[in-house]
Amino acid sequence: MLLWHRLKQGLARGTHFGIVAAFSIFAAFPFYWMLITTFKRTTDLMNRTHNPFIYHEPPTLEHLRVLFFETLYGRWLLNTAFVGVLVVAITLLLALPAGYALARMTGRWGEQLGIGIFLTYLVPPTILFIPLSRVIAGLGLQDSLWSLVLVYPSFTVPFCTWLLMGFFKAIPRDIEEAAMMDGYSRFGAFLRVVMPISVAGILTVVIFSFTLSMQEFVYALTFISPAKQYTVSVGVPTFLVHGDVYFWGSLMAGCFIASVPVAFVYNFFVDRFIAGFTVGAVK
Amino acid sequence: MITAEEEGIAVTAESRVQGGARGTRYSYLLDREEWLGPLMFGPAVLYMALVVGFAFFLALYYSLSNITVGSRSLEFVGLRNFASVLGTPKFITSLKNSLVFAFVSQVLVLILANVLALALQKEFRGKWVVRFLILLPWVAPISLGTIGWLWILDSIYSVINWTLQVVGLIGPDNWPMYLGVPRLAMGSVITVHVWRLLPLATVILLAGLSAIPQDIHDAAQVDGASFWRHYFQITMPLLIPVSTVAFLFGLVFAFTDLVVIFVLTRGGPYDTTQVLTTLAFFTGIQGGDLAEGAAIAIFLFPLLLGAAIAFLRIARRAEVV
Numbered sequence: 038m039l040l041w042h043r044l045k046q047g048l049a050r051g052t053h054f055g056i057v058a059a060f061s062i063f064a065a066f067p068f069y070w071m072l073i074t075t076f077k078r079t080t081d082l083m084n085r086t087h088n089p090f091i092y093h094e095p096p097t098l099e100h101l102r103v104l105f106f107e108t109l110y111g112r113w114l115l116n117t118a119f120v121g122v123l124v125v126a127i128t129l130l131l132a133l134p135a136g137y138a139l140a141r142m143t144g145r146w147g148e149q150l151g152i153g154i155f156l157t158y159l160v161p162p163t164i165l166f167i168p169l170s171r172v173i174a175g176l177g178l179q180d181s182l183w184s185l186v187l188v189y190p191s192f193t194v195p196f197c198t199w200l201l202m203g204f205f206k207a208i209p210r211d212i213e214e215a216a217m218m219d220g221y222s223r224f225g226a227f228l229r230v231v232m233p234i235s236v237a238g239i240l241t242v243v244i245f246s247f248t249l250s251m252q253e254f255v256y257a258l259t260f261i262s263p264a265k266q267y268t269v270s271v272g273v274p275t276f277l278v279h280g281d282v283y284f285w286g287s288l289m290a291g292c293f294i295a296s297v298p299v300a301f302v303y304n305f306f307v308d309r310f311i312a313g314f315t316v317g318a319v320k
Numbered sequence: 321m322i323t324a325e326e327e328g329i330a331v332t333a334e335s336r337v338q339g340g341a342r343g344t345r346y347s348y349l350l351d352r353e354e355w356l357g358p359l360m361f362g363p364a365v366l367y368m369a370l371v372v373g374f375a376f377f378l379a380l381y382y383s384l385s386n387i388t389v390g391s392r393s394l395e396f397v398g399l400r401n402f403a404s405v406l407g408t409p410k411f412i413t414s415l416k417n418s419l420v421f422a423f424v425s426q427v428l429v430l431i432l433a434n435v436l437a438l439a440l441q442k443e444f445r446g447k448w449v450v451r452f453l454i455l456l457p458w459v460a461p462i463s464l465g466t467i468g469w470l471w472i473l474d475s476i477y478s479v480i481n482w483t484l485q486v487v488g489l490i491g492p493d494n495w496p497m498y499l500g501v502p503r504l505a506m507g508s509v510i511t512v513h514v515w516r517l518l519p520l521a522t523v524i525l526l527a528g529l530s531a532i533p534q535d536i537h538d539a540a541q542v543d544g545a546s547f548w549r550h551y552f553q554i555t556m557p558l559l560i561p562v563s564t565v566a567f568l569f570g571l572v573f574a575f576t577d578l579v580v581i582f583v584l585t586r587g588g589p590y591d592t593t594q595v596l597t598t599l600a601f602f603t604g605i606q607g608g609d610l611a612e613g614a615a616i617a618i619f620l621f622p623l624l625l626g627a628a629i630a631f632l633r634i635a636r637r638a639e640v641v
Contacts, residue, residue, distance in 0.1 A: 064518070132364060163577075167614045223353065304459060
């Protein structure tokens with residue numbers, strides 16, 4: 038009886054381990070593969086008889102050298118950072134006051150407006166990119182990174198407003214009321230009292246806006262054509278892939294460097310992101 | 321009884337007196353909620369209306385016109401674009417592919433995410449690392465992750481084929497071309513999309529799982545319910561609302577996504593993976609026919625509207641309860 042119980046328990050544990058391991062490998066394998074490929078010599082990569090999982094020739098840094106010195110990769114990283122920082126700033130300027138106002142000052146009506154703003158997040162770039170390409174051309178922003186700075190907040194603002202709305206609702210009203218008793222105006226209380234204790238929410242918004250703008254593909258592909266003005270997410274797949282020869286080593290290096298560090302930071306904030314998605318469905 | 325709102329107003333009135341003592345009109349304005357509220361959310365709403373709202377109506381307008389990339393003026397042509405789009409087999413194929421792609425991938429995601437979420441709900445050593453690995457596909461830029469797959473599925477150097485050959489499942493001369501054969505190509509893009517959206521659905525379901533009160537599980541345990549009975553009669557029914565949310569978001573993301581297919585197959589081979597979004601891009605931007613491209617993209621909207629309505633109903637129901 039005891040043996041049978043032990044066996045059953047062991048089986049359950051084994052199944053659990055198997056499931057977790059299988060999913061982890063499925064999820065992480067492409068990134069592991071990027072890392073392996075990054076340091077492999079091209080002659081090693083391009084030999085079908087070689088076991089691709091191990092190094093037959095000594096590892097090399099050649100692909101990284103090519104990536105940083107012979108392609109525009111470094112420039113794309115800078116472009117991405119430039120757009121990301123400005124989009125974060127605009128998103129904070131628009132979403133912080135909006136989230137606060139909708140959480141505190143407009144009652145039930147504000148709730149509806151908040152849901153309305155959130156739903157615009159469901160209108161995808163793939164519907165809007167065609168008319169916007171014409172608008173961007175009309176504004177003379179074609180091929181300029183400023184076109185992305187102008188348009189990217191359209192997907193960061195709705196989500197962040199929604200997120201901050203939930204965040205501000207969780208702050209007790211007494212705090213601002215006490216501040217207003219002390220002579221702060223309503224807006225002053227928001228600036229001087231609510232903001233400092235909202236650092237966690239602000240940080241979340243910063244991370245999301247930056248990563249969302251870094252991931253964006255459709256607008257950048259549509260608005261920008263000179264290779265020098267690309268962001269990483271568009272430059273790597275279009276410019277590095279388009280040649281007759283695929284430089285797999287440099288390509289994989291470029292993908293790994295731009296994705297894993299950001300993913301690492303993002304990882305800490307995912308739960309808040311999910312809290313925004315599930316609205317009232319989790320209760 | 322004084323509600324929180326009235327209390328707030330009372331406090332505001334009090335501080336307004338103080339503000340008035342300083343004697344600036346400005347601070348008076350900053351204290352009136354009916355002014356301050358709109359002043360604070362106005363810029364965000366205005367921006368969204370200008371960019372998303374305006375662009376959306378422009379999309380509708382373009383789809384009814386004959387605008388091209390080079391044209392300086394445009395004429396209103398009624399439903400001609402829609403008629404011409406609906407008449408092309410390419411469009412019908414794309415519409416069908418879009419639906420197949422979105423629904424098949426999301427049904428798979430829902431099933432797999434349920435399994436994975438249950439497995440991750442348990443505490444075990446190294447959970448933090450596992451969580452990071454599983455989230456990677458969602459948190460890394462999708463265009464770059466997809467290139468990783470492009471290399472994994474390469475026609476000559478695919479690591480999958482190498483492994484299959486070593487195991488003895490395929491010979492050296494009949495390595496499948498994952499992205500070059502119609503059915504395989506569709507299977508590949510669906511797999512990559514499952515890979516990409518599985519983390520999102522899993523984390524949403526995990527949030528749902530942790531919201532189920534522990535005493536319900538305890539009661540089932542005491543009554544001696546088996547694992548499967550426990551899952552199908554208790555956990556799964558309670559997860560339905562949150563599963564629906566995960567499914568809806570996944571469906572919207574998959575249906576409107578362009579990146580995976582653009583990077584992997586560009587709609588090929590022979591349009592067997594062509595979807596509405598890629599067709600809109602190739603027609604509208606590369607082909608220069610903005611009007612027809614806009615008309616194709618408009619066909620994405622009905623599904624989005626359906627998802628939005630379903631989402632609102634769930635949100636409202638949760639509020640009532």
